[in-house]
Amino acid sequence: MDFDVIIIGGSYAGLSAALTLGRATRKVLIVDSGKPCNRQTPHSHNFLTHDGEKPADISAKAKAEVLAYPNVKFTDGNVDQARKIMDGFEVVLETKETFSSRKILLSTGLKDTLPAIKGFAECWGITVIHCPYCHGYEVKNEKVGLMMNGDHAFEMAKMISLWNSDLTLYTNGESQLTAAQMEKLTAKSIKIIEDEIIEIEHHHGILENVVLSKGDKIALKALYARSEVSQHQAFYTQLGFELTEFNTIKINEQQETTAKGVYAAGDCTTLMRSLSVTNASGAMAGVMINREMLAEDF
Secondary structure (H helix, E strand, O other): OEEEEEEEEEOOHHHHHHHHHHHHOOOOEEEEEOOOOOOOOOOOOOOOOOOOOOHHHHHHHHHHHHOOOEEEEEOOOOOOEEEOOOOOOEEEEEEEEEEEEEEEEEOOOOOOOOOOOOOHHEEOOEEEEOHHHHHHHHHHHOEEEEEEHHHHHHHHHHHOOOOOEEEEEEOOOHHHOOHHHHHHHHEEEEEEOOOOOOEEEOOOOOOEEEEEEEOOEEOOOEEEEEEEEEOOOOHHHHHHOEOOOOEOOOOOOEEEEOOOOOOOOOOHHHHOOOHHHHHHHHHHHHHHHHHHHHHOOO
């Protein structure tokens, strides 16, 4: 085998796992496309010792720390195929380079499919945001909106009201809220608008107005929204593991997928997409992968 472990995805979870495995003297290869899902986000929050830093700066520092271990290698590129072979796994890059390993760790993040609303993509991760724990403090006490519907919208509105009293819920079409939910939201002075949002006016990602289908323009500081998520590549069909109903990779408490020897960590396994959670899951995966190889070899 060329390596003990190949890590597909070299952002926070992958680098955290590589650090753990590198310090365990394992021979590791990280393959990374260089396109993390938070590359447009200007600042990271809720991560001890890094609060307010640029995500790219955090990952650059982490990469330098990890590559200080001579047994950890890093290559830029995309993995085209990953497959099971005798006693391990083989990955084939788009360049046709081929590498083998005993174990595989997937830390590939999630692919966001954004609504086809003009200006949405340009503001995503900047002023169109998904998580109040990551971004809420920076827009607290401001006029904000929430573009969601149904039960999820109700629960998010309840949460966001802790940070913002001037909150409007945009169901972006006919409301799917129950009468009881609408009554509770109204009692909390949370406005409900069913008109569709057709455009987000902005300046370099800084939201200025949301434009409704009837022509109204409403100035907002930020808009909470969610994206549809999927896996970046069909490794689940190539390697034979399962996904959850949320399109995340199904793992156990040891970060192992339903395919023996294939582990996963970070955003590809959870909708709780924060750096602290991602970092911890990578460290756990590194420990558990090393533990499995020790059990095989001892």
